[in-house]
Amino acid sequence: MTRHQLVVEIKEKKSYLCVGLDTDISKIPTHLLSEPDPVFSFNKEIIDATRDLCVSYKINTAFYEAQGLKGWAAMEKTVQFIGDHHFKIADAKRGDIGNTSNQYAKAFFEAMPFDAVTVAPYMGADSVKPFLQHKGKWAIVLGLTSNEGAQDFEMLHTGGEFLYEKVIEKVAEWGSSENLMFVIGATQAEAFESIRKLVPDHFFLVPGVGAQGGSLESISKIAMTKDIGILVNVSRSIIYASAEVDFAEKARNEAFAIQQEMEKYLP
Amino acid sequence: MTRHQLVVEIKEKKSYLCVGLDTDISKIPTHLLSEPDPVFSFNKEIIDATRDLCVSYKINTAFYEAQGLKGWAAMEKTVQFIGDHHFKIADAKRGDIGNTSNQYAKAFFEAMPFDAVTVAPYMGADSVKPFLQHKGKWAIVLGLTSNEGAQDFEMLHTGGEFLYEKVIEKVAEWGSSENLMFVIGATQAEAFESIRKLVPDHFFLVPGVGAQGGSLESISKIAMTKDIGILVNVSRSIIYASAEVDFAEKARNEAFAIQQEMEKYLP
Numbered sequence: 001m002t003r004h005q006l007v008v009e010i011k012e013k014k015s016y017l018c019v020g021l022d023t024d025i026s027k028i029p030t031h032l033l034s035e036p037d038p039v040f041s042f043n044k045e046i047i048d049a050t051r052d053l054c055v056s057y058k059i060n061t062a063f064y065e066a067q068g069l070k071g072w073a074a075m076e077k078t079v080q081f082i083g084d085h086h087f088k089i090a091d092a093k094r095g096d097i098g099n100t101s102n103q104y105a106k107a108f109f110e111a112m113p114f115d116a117v118t119v120a121p122y123m124g125a126d127s128v129k130p131f132l133q134h135k136g137k138w139a140i141v142l143g144l145t146s147n148e149g150a151q152d153f154e155m156l157h158t159g160g161e162f163l164y165e166k167v168i169e170k171v172a173e174w175g176s177s178e179n180l181m182f183v184i185g186a187t188q189a190e191a192f193e194s195i196r197k198l199v200p201d202h203f204f205l206v207p208g209v210g211a212q213g214g215s216l217e218s219i220s221k222i223a224m225t226k227d228i229g230i231l232v233n234v235s236r237s238i239i240y241a242s243a244e245v246d247f248a249e250k251a252r253n254e255a256f257a258i259q260q261e262m263e264k265y266l267p
Numbered sequence: 268m269t270r271h272q273l274v275v276e277i278k279e280k281k282s283y284l285c286v287g288l289d290t291d292i293s294k295i296p297t298h299l300l301s302e303p304d305p306v307f308s309f310n311k312e313i314i315d316a317t318r319d320l321c322v323s324y325k326i327n328t329a330f331y332e333a334q335g336l337k338g339w340a341a342m343e344k345t346v347q348f349i350g351d352h353h354f355k356i357a358d359a360k361r362g363d364i365g366n367t368s369n370q371y372a373k374a375f376f377e378a379m380p381f382d383a384v385t386v387a388p389y390m391g392a393d394s395v396k397p398f399l400q401h402k403g404k405w406a407i408v409l410g411l412t413s414n415e416g417a418q419d420f421e422m423l424h425t426g427g428e429f430l431y432e433k434v435i436e437k438v439a440e441w442g443s444s445e446n447l448m449f450v451i452g453a454t455q456a457e458a459f460e461s462i463r464k465l466v467p468d469h470f471f472l473v474p475g476v477g478a479q480g481g482s483l484e485s486i487s488k489i490a491m492t493k494d495i496g497i498l499v500n501v502s503r504s505i506i507y508a509s510a511e512v513d514f515a516e517k518a519r520n521e522a523f524a525i526q527q528e529m530e531k532y533l534p
Contacts (some may be wrong), residue, residue: 022367062363062370068378072339095387096329096360097414100289103329111335120362120387122409124416142389147364149391152437158425170419 001087001115003178007227009055014263018056020235029247039074049248053255056087079112090114098126109134116140121167132175143168146185146208168198177201186214192222204230210237220265268354268382270445274494276322281530285323287502289330296514306341316515320522323354346379357381365393376401383407388434399442410435413452413475435465444468453481459489471497477504487532
């Protein structure tokens, strides 16, 4: 999906919501456990209940890998099921030497039809660039994350700047706002303003609203651009809104409330 | 596998070789392509030809993920096939917020019987610690990698030290030499001495000998401890020593030459 298509989707749906499919088999409604593929059945209902309210789905690969082969199968079926009208993110935090990152890009962009992969920047240029060589595909590189551990290294001072600022500036040289986004955690509201100055045109993927406590209003006011420029991910508070048979309906209600709030912040 | 067991294996086999199974279906001998699972067939022959010469196998997960579901199946079969007498590393470069890293630990330590996972440190404590909570299992955290991109961030100056030094010192506080190793690239020989001072007891997983040009002699002389303390990974020059039917025999010859050289450096 191109940047232009994504912006059109956002404006039509009046939503910059990304629904996070961190599907944990121990948390899904028990009536689904008798299905042949409970995780996929769960995802299917969540997706059908939220399609018109979000522009993106983010699959957290860890939850699928933890289920072994059947988890990987559920991931493949889920990304296929989402279809072509949503921006499909593999939240995989990959990154390795060039020939290995190439293989990860193949895994998510060729073997599966994801639009984007989240990428860890520690290993530098050759670990990130292979994800930028696929037409219409994206690397979403970790900038400043939403977790407590962000303080350990991301916020180290290095030559008058934080490490995360150096990372964002450097990585921005390797791609453009057409194939590169950054992960900026919603819990880091005070940093959004300076980050937006560093990369005025890039989209941010923003986790941390909801279960982790970030404010949708703050980050929307600070980080939004004329092309919107933010995708806000919400996972647990949507997909686990209910553990009963009404889970999809309750997920929709939750996604609808978020979409309605987003509509207020859109220009 | 415990540290003690690993050291015993090294001393018995007079080898600290880790064979890297970066198995690329486009590079394996063509006669294997008619097998039901060519990647697993290839790995099986490589493993049987090198078992007595190495103490560890490292599976580069990217090459398996690039093949989709059948790749993941080949990985599961391969790690099972290796058995309990080798230190089995998932070279996966994972790392995410705590509840997600937990799932990755489950994937590699519970759903599959790996002994260790390579972990990217960028996201800090909560992204690394979940890999340290499993008895007898290891996190192998990226310190200073062998690739050119290591210069971009790992070698940034931060408060009188390189970032990789800060990472190694900080991460070492989260575990012990019984559950934590570091990845230090063989191409970084000049840095090994100071890194060894920072963490005198930890094992290093050392890639970059062979195809990437690092010297086995240099790193062995500089980094070896009384408990050996290094696992040297060699992938391509062993597993692709021949593309013909004699590939396993040629792989063995290559692994044997390396083991013989290692024997010279051992105390």
